[in-house]
Amino acid sequence: VTVADVIAPKRPTVNKVDDNDKKVTGKAEANSRVTVKVGSKSLGSATADSKGKFSVKIKAQKKGTTLSVTAKDKAGNKSSKRTIKVVKH
Template identity: 90%
Template sequence: MKVGSKSLGSANADSKGNYSVKIKAQKKGTTLAVTAKDKAGNQSSKRTIKVVKH
């Protein structure tokens, strides 16, 4: 998970594909970028989400 080029955290998924990443509270309106990478190193396209509540 990133804000701009700054990494906020990462996690490994469990056998069902579930994961969670604990990060510090971000300001309302901040855009977060999330990607996933498999064991072979293939990276997903970036998904963005915007913080709506602080």
């Protein structure tokens, strides 16, 4: 019997991002694909490690920019998005 994974990952937790940062870091479901977007434009994505830690490389963003971060597991289930505002360095 094969049980399909139909449970979406929890929303990722995201560390503070300032207008100098060239990466977004935090924690998500282990081995999930984490994507960072501004609106509908993707800034980048990376795979979380076996402990759920992730680091997505991005271009530095202006203060006040709202980033949305989602995680997608190997079965294709997508988390709800976590939004975070870029702060002044």
